[in-house]
Amino acid sequence: MAFDYKKEYKEFYMPKSKPSIVNVPKMNYIAVRGKGNPNCEDSEYKKSIGLLYAIAFTIKMSYKGNYKIDGYFSYVVPPLEGFWWQDNGELEIDYNSKEEFNFISVIRLPDFVTKKDFDWAIKEAIKKKNMDFSKVEFLTYEEGLCVQSMHIGSYDNEPDTINKMHEYMVENGYELDNGGKRLHHEIYLSDPRRCAVEKIKTVIRHPIKKKN
Numbered sequence: 001m002a003f004d005y006k007k008e009y010k011e012f013y014m015p016k017s018k019p020s021i022v023n024v025p026k027m028n029y030i031a032v033r034g035k036g037n038p039n040c041e042d043s044e045y046k047k048s049i050g051l052l053y054a055i056a057f058t059i060k061m062s063y064k065g066n067y068k069i070d071g072y073f074s075y076v077v078p079p080l081e082g083f084w085w086q087d088n089g090e091l092e093i094d095y096n097s098k099e100e101f102n103f104i105s106v107i108r109l110p111d112f113v114t115k116k117d118f119d120w121a122i123k124e125a126i127k128k129k130n131m132d133f134s135k136v137e138f139l140t141y142e143e144g145l146c147v148q149s150m151h152i153g154s155y156d157n158e159p160d161t162i163n164k165m166h167e168y169m170v171e172n173g174y175e176l177d178n179g180g181k182r183l184h185h186e187i188y189l190s191d192p193r194r195c196a197v198e199k200i201k202t203v204i205r206h207p208i209k210k211k212n
Helices: 044-060 115-129 155-171
Strands: 020-035 080-085 102-108 136-152 174-176 184-188 201-210
Touching (some): 044 102, 044 115, 044 136, 102 136, 115 136, 155 174
Antiparallel strands (some): 020 102, 080 102, 080 184, 136 201, 174 201, 184 201
C-alpha cells in the first residue's frame, strides 16, 4: 500500500470547512517561482505545473532504474500547492488583479529525498524530456503557526472563507503575521479540469502569531 500524505497527515491536508489553528513543521519541496495571471493559456503558472510534476514523477519512479534513493518507499505524489502574494506587501490577495500575482508553485518531497537525489532527478528529467528545468529549485520551508480552512467552490470566492478564518483567528487571540516570507498558501485537492466548480476543494492557510 503506497504511503499517502493526505491520509497520513490529515491535519495538514484535510481540514474541516470550519477554521482551525495548525503548526506546520519544516518540509522540503520541489518549487518553481513565477508571476502573472495563472488563468492565461500560456501563463508561467501553467508551465510551472508541468515542470513540477516531471520532477515529482522522476523521483517517484526512480526505483525502476539504476539510481537508488536511500530510504525510498512507495508513496502517492502529494498534491500541488502554491504560495501567493502581490507587490503591495499585504497578505490578502486582490482577486481582481490577477496579473499582479507572484507565486511559488510547490509539490512536497518525501523526507528521504536529499538535495543530491533532487539534483539527480533534474539531470534525469533533462535527459529524458529534453526540457529546460533551470527554474526548478529545492525549497526548504517552515510554515509555522497558521490559521487554515477547507474552501469548497470557486477560487474567486476564497475571500468568503478567508474572512471566516480571520474572524476565528481574532476570536482566539491571534493576528496575521505576514512579514518577510510568510505568505498566503493554498493546497489543491481537486483538478478543476475534472471537477465541477462548486465542488473544488482547496486548503487555505494564513500565517498568524499571538496578539500582543
